[in-house]
Amino acid sequence: MKIGVIGTGLTKFGEIWDKSLRDLLAEAQLKSLEEAGISPKDIEMIFTGNMCAGALSGQLHIGAMAAENLRLNVPSTRVEGACASGALAIRAGIAAIESGAAKIVQVNGVEKMTDVSTEQVTTALMGAGDEEVEGFQGATFPALYALMARAYMQEFGLTREELAAVPVKSHKHGSMNPIAQYQKELSIDDVINASMVSDPLTLMDCSPITDGASSIILATESIAKKLNNDAVWVVGSGQASDTLALSNRDSLSEIKATRFAAEHAFKQAGITARDVHLAEVHDCFSIAELLAIEGLGLAKKGEAGKHAAAGHHYFDSKMPINTCGGLKSCGHPIGATGVKQAVEIVHQLQNRAGKRQVKKAEVGVAQNVGGTGATVVVNVFKR
Amino acid sequence: MKIGVIGTGLTKFGEIWDKSLRDLLAEAQLKSLEEAGISPKDIEMIFTGNMCAGALSGQLHIGAMAAENLRLNVPSTRVEGACASGALAIRAGIAAIESGAAKIVQVNGVEKMTDVSTEQVTTALMGAGDEEVEGFQGATFPALYALMARAYMQEFGLTREELAAVPVKSHKHGSMNPIAQYQKELSIDDVINASMVSDPLTLMDCSPITDGASSIILATESIAKKLNNDAVWVVGSGQASDTLALSNRDSLSEIKATRFAAEHAFKQAGITARDVHLAEVHDCFSIAELLAIEGLGLAKKGEAGKHAAAGHHYFDSKMPINTCGGLKSCGHPIGATGVKQAVEIVHQLQNRAGKRQVKKAEVGVAQNVGGTGATVVVNVFKR
Amino acid sequence: MFRSTPIIRWRKYQERYNLMGAKCEKCGKLHYPQPALCTCGSSKFIAHKFKGEGTLLSFTDIGSGPEAYAEHAPYCLGIIQLSEGPKITSQLSDCKLEDLKIGMQMIATFRKFYSSGEKGAIYYGTKFTPKW
Amino acid sequence: MFRSTPIIRWRKYQERYNLMGAKCEKCGKLHYPQPALCTCGSSKFIAHKFKGEGTLLSFTDIGSGPEAYAEHAPYCLGIIQLSEGPKITSQLSDCKLEDLKIGMQMIATFRKFYSSGEKGAIYYGTKFTPKW
Ligand SMILES: [Zn+2]
Numbered sequence A, B: 001m002k003i004g005v006i007g008t009g010l011t012k013f014g015e016i017w018d019k020s021l022r023d024l025l026a027e028a029q030l031k032s033l034e035e036a037g038i039s040p041k042d043i044e045m046i047f048t049g050n051m052c053a054g055a056l057s058g059q060l061h062i063g064a065m066a067a068e069n070l071r072l073n074v075p076s077t078r079v080e081g082a083c084a085s086g087a088l089a090i091r092a093g094i095a096a097i098e099s100g101a102a103k104i105v106q107v108n109g110v111e112k113m114t115d116v117s118t119e120q121v122t123t124a125l126m127g128a129g130d131e132e133v134e135g136f137q138g139a140t141f142p143a144l145y146a147l148m149a150r151a152y153m154q155e156f157g158l159t160r161e162e163l164a165a166v167p168v169k170s171h172k173h174g175s176m177n178p179i180a181q182y183q184k185e186l187s188i189d190d191v192i193n194a195s196m197v198s199d200p201l202t203l204m205d206c207s208p209i210t211d212g213a214s215s216i217i218l219a220t221e222s223i224a225k226k227l228n229n230d231a232v233w234v235v236g237s238g239q240a241s242d243t244l245a246l247s248n249r250d251s252l253s254e255i256k257a258t259r260f261a262a263e264h265a266f267k268q269a270g271i272t273a274r275d276v277h278l279a280e281v282h283d284c285f286s287i288a289e290l291l292a293i294e295g296l297g298l299a300k301k302g303e304a305g306k307h308a309a310a311g312h313h314y315f316d317s318k319m320p321i322n323t324c325g326g327l328k329s330c331g332h333p334i335g336a337t338g339v340k341q342a343v344e345i346v347h348q349l350q351n352r353a354g355k356r357q358v359k360k361a362e363v364g365v366a367q368n369v370g371g372t373g374a375t376v377v378v379n380v381f382k383r
Numbered sequence C, D: 001m002f003r004s005t006p007i008i009r010w011r012k013y014q015e016r017y018n019l020m021g022a023k024c025e026k027c028g029k030l031h032y033p034q035p036a037l038c039t040c041g042s043s044k045f046i047a048h049k050f051k052g053e054g055t056l057l058s059f060t061d062i063g064s065g066p067e068a069y070a071e072h073a074p075y076c077l078g079i080i081q082l083s084e085g086p087k088i089t090s091q092l093s094d095c096k097l098e099d100l101k102i103g104m105q106m107i108a109t110f111r112k113f114y115s116s117g118e119k120g121a122i123y124y125g126t127k128f129t130p131k132w
C-alpha cells in the first residue's frame, strides 16, 4: 500500500466559543485543500470521523455537512467508532482509493464539545462503552481507565510517579505546539497533587474536553507524486475489535486490540516495531499511553512506565511519543483526534514540526483507540 | 463490479419489546451467517449501519458490538448517514472487498426505537436534518416532507388521492410479508381520513417507529460462486450528497441526489432505467416514494403519482416498487432499512419472495435516502 | 438538539435575531446563513442584513413537535424565498394553516422560540408572518 | 443513556435483579450476561443464576458521574470475578475507597440505582459489597 497524504489542515484545539460544529469542520476542510493546492472540485469522496455531535449538537449526518461545506454532491460519509472515529475515517479513505472508486479523497475529523455541560459530555462519552454492562452501573471513562491503571500498577509495580511522567512529557510537547489546548508545562507534583478524578487518576491524567477539527487529503501514488514533491505515504493500516465492556476481556492490564491492529499494519508496511521512529498514541488517560506503547511493541509488557520516567519519550530522545502534546495537552476533540495524529506524523516526517521537530524521522505510527480498547486503529506513515 | 450476496438475515420488524439493540443485531448477524453456511471465523470485516442508538439507547460504537456478538477481533465499523446508514454500510463492505482488504464481509443494519417516547424519537431523527437551520425552527421530518409534498402537488397537480395510492400499495405488499410491522391492507379513504400529522400528510403517509435488524454477507465473485450456486450480484453502486437543509436546495419537488447516485450506479452496472425489473425505494413518507421513482428515471418528473394511482407499482404489475411493504408497511428501523432493501431484492431475484414474488425479475435496484435527500445511495443487483 | 447552555444562542445571535447573512466579497452573491464557500469558490464574506420580506414557497403544520417544542405545538412551518434570493426555513406565526397560500408575501417578526428546562434560558429568533 | 421508560428495566429484570446469566447447553460454560455466542460457537443457552460471590480484580471511585447519577455520587466502582468464572462491572456499596483491596472477597447485594426524572421510575439492581 502506498497512498499519499498531500495536504493537512487543523483548527486551533480548545474551547472555541465563537465557532460551531460546522464552522470548525469547514475551517479544517478548507485548510487541507489549500495546503494540497487543489480545488474542492478535485475531491471525489469525503469521509468524516465524529463521535458525539448527535448527543452534543443534535446533529447527525455529518457526511452531508462536509460535502455541503465544499458545495459538492460527491459521496460523503460519517464513520464512527467512538474515540477511534478519526482513524476509521482514514481507513475508509484508504479503502476508497485502494478500491479504485476514487483518486483524491478528503478525510476529516471534528468534535464540538464545549457547548454543553460536563455531565452531558460524560454521559455522551459513555456511548463508547457497553451501556447495559457499564453505563447502567454509573461507570465513566476516567473510572474505567482507573480500573485498568490500578490493575496494571498491581501487576507490574508501576508507581504513581512513573505514571505521572506521561502527562509531564505531554505538556512539555504541548508547550511547543501552537494549536495545543494547553501550552503550559507541568511537574510530577502538579500531576499527583491535582484533584482526584477516579483514584488513582487525577485531573492531570485525563485528556480535556475540546473543540476542534482536522483534515487530510489522500491521493493515489501517481497523483500524489504529481501534486506534491514532499508527500508522506500511508504504507500500512490495521484495525481490530474487542468486547465493548472492559470486564468481558481476559486482561485488564493490556489493550489486546492494539497488538492485533499493529501486527496487521506493520506486516502490510513491511516493518517491525524496531523500525518506528516516532508514534502518536491514544493517551486519553495517562495509563492508556503506556498500554499503547506496549501494545505497539515499542516496550515490553510492564516496562513502558520505566521508559516514560527515564524520559525516553521526549521529542529529542530515543522513542518520541505524542510530540504534538497528545490528547492530554493538545486536547481531545474526539472525532478529530485520529486525523490530527496523522497530521502530526506527516508534519514530523516533512520536517515541519518547529520546536518539537524529531530528528531524522522516516517512519511514524499513529494509534487511535475507541472506548477502553474495543476498537483500535494503527496506521503507518513513511517519508 | 461483481460482488456476491451469499447470505441474508432479517429479524421481525415491529415493536420487539423483549429484544435489546444488541439482541436484534445478533439475531440478524447469526441468521445471515447461517444462510451463507459459513462460520463467524470466515468473516474478515464487519460494517454496521445505525443512526440513533446514541440518542435512543446511549450506545455508540456499534461496530465493536457487532464484532463482539460474533466473538471476533476483526475490523468492525459503524457507518452513519442518517436514514441511509444501511446502504452506506453496504457501500463500505463493497469498498472493503474491491480494495482487496477482505474477501468475505458482513454488513448489518440495526435500530432499536421503541424503548423511548415518541418525542425523543422525533428529536433524535432531526439529527438527519440541519440542526441550526431546521431543528432550531422546530421542524420535524414529517413536516419537511410535507413541505416537499405541497410544493410537488402545486407544481405537478398531484392529487391527495393519487398520493394515497402509495401507502395503499405498500400495505398490500406488507400483508404478504411475514416480517412486516403492519400486515393489514388499507384503503384510499383510510389514508386520507387518518389523523393529520403535517398537512397534507396523514399518519398513513408516514413510516412508523420500528425495531429491527438486517444483515447480508458479501463475498468476492470467486468465493461467492464456490459457496452459493444462487448468489445475487451487486453490480453497481452510487452515492451522492446534497445540502443538509431542504431550504438550501434549488428545488423542493425533487431529490437531486437520487439522480446523481442512480447515474453513477447504473453506469457502473451497465444498465439504464429501462432495464430495471423492480425497485426498493425510500418511502419514509409517501411523497418520498414518488420522488424516488422519478429520481431513478422510472417515471418522468411529475408522473409517478399517476403511475401509482394506476396500480403500476404492485408486485404483479409493470414496475414493482417496495414489494416488501416499503418503509411504511414493513417498518423503518432506520439503520436496518437500507440493508433490508437489499435483502428484499435478493429474495426477489432468487424467487424466494413467497406470495409477493415478482415474475422473471433479473435486475433490482435499491434506493436509500438520508434526511430529506442530503445523502442518497443507489445499489444495483443482478441475478 | 436544544442546548441547555446559552453559548449556541450567543453564537447565532446576529443570524437569528437580525436575519444577518453574508454577501460574497468577490461576486456579490447573498447567502443566508453564511456558508463555508460561495458558489464562486470564494470564502470571503461580509455581513449582510436581510430585509425580512419574501414569498412563501411551501408550508405545513406541526401538531406534535420535538421535545423542546412540546408545549409550543401546534405551529406552522414554511420555506420562504427572501426578496434578496436565499431561502429560509421558518416558523410561521400569527396565522393558521387555512390562512396560508403558496406565493403569498411574508414578513419577518421577532418571537420567542422555546425555553430550555424550567429555569433554563429562553431562546428567541425570527419567525415569518403573512403580510396581510 | 438513562431511559425514561421502564421497558429496558423490565427486559433486564432477571439479569440485574437476580444475577441471572447463561450456561451453554453444548459445552457448559457460564456467561454473564448471556452473549450471542459461546466460545464453543453454540448459541443455545439455559438460564443460570450466579451465587453472587467473587473476588475484586480492580476498583476506583467516581466523584462526578453521568447525569443520571449526579445526586448519587460519590460512589465506588469495581470489576469482580464471580466465583463461577465470569467478570462483572459493578458499583460497590457500603464501603469507602480506603476499605477496598484487590483480591478481597465480595458479595452481591440489592440496591437502588437511580431514578429517571422527578416522577420517573426508580431503577434497582445488584451491587457488590465487601464480605467483611
Ligand atoms: Zn461569490
Ligand SMILES: [Zn+2]
Binding pocket: D024, D025, D026, D027, D028, D029, D038, D039, D040, D041, D042
Ligand atoms: Zn459453549
